[in-house]
Amino acid sequence: MSGLPDVLARLAATIEARKGADASASYTAQLLADPTRAAKKLGEEAVETVIAIALADSDAIAAESADLIYHWLVALAASGVSLDAVAAKLEAREGTSGLAEKASRAT
Known part of the structure; x- marks a missing residue:
């Protein structure tokens, strides 16, 4: 994973810095507002990612x-959800089988 954690940390910090920024000058500020x-947009990008995977297009x-x-x-x-909150959920699931974790959720 080399530099991914560093890139994610810088990107998260940039996004945080855009909170309250001028939405006419920042796409990120527009989305945050x-x-x-x-x-x-997240859903749209998820679908585009799935399509790229289905097409086996590595660059895409x-x-x-x-x-x-x-x-x-x-x-x-x-x-208003922090990466720390996401990390806490992931950490709570560590060592648990994916099937067992899914079965433990109320449906």
């Missing part, structure tokens, strides 16, 4: 994954 729009998978991660981070920030 409208969590519903941020969510829609990487590009769409980058878009997906950016929009995911923006949607989290727009919703």
Whole structure:
């Protein structure tokens, strides 16, 4: 994973810095000001990532994954959910079988 954690940390910090910025000058600020729009963009990027994976297009998978991660981070920030909160959920699931974890959820 080499530099991914560092890149994610810088990107998350940039997104945080855009909170309250002039929406006419920043796409990120526009999304942060409208969590519903941020969510829609996240969904759009998820679909584009799935299509790239289905087509086995490595370059498109990487590009769409980058878009997906950016929009995911923006949607989290727009919703007031921290990366620490996400990390806590992941840490709580460590060592648990995916099947067991899914079965433990109320449906």
